[in-house]
Amino acid sequence: MSGKGYYEFTDDVTSDLSFVARGATPEAVFAAAAEALLTATVEAPEAIAARERRSLALEEPDLELLLLRFLNELIYRRDAESLLLRPEQLEIMRDGSARLTAELVGEAVDAKRHALSTDVKAATAYALRVRETSNGWEANVTLDV
16 A cells, blocks of 8 residues: 545535545545544544454446445445454556455454444445546545434
């Protein structure tokens, strides 16, 4: 994973939670979006330790659908496996389709250590956009809460 991305929450949608993730590479943007998801989900995402590992491989026709599926996979693993995960390594390949391989790290939800803040139900396609800009890469994401 090259370069560290960042995110900022926006006020674009009143009933949902929106953010913009930015970074030098698509990988940095996807990692920043995953961190924004964790920030929306738990009050102290920095308290999530790397106790569990999961591998992930996804393929979609384009970067927007790949980001949507990636975030929804993280939400699914939180709901189905009670795991709070972030990418430790992430690689995106684009050659006619968009493919992602990632090594996810995190831990099981522990009510004593992880105060849940928002119940994020899903990442949505509403206003979803991933694009290259003059300053790197940027993604607009809306979460259904």
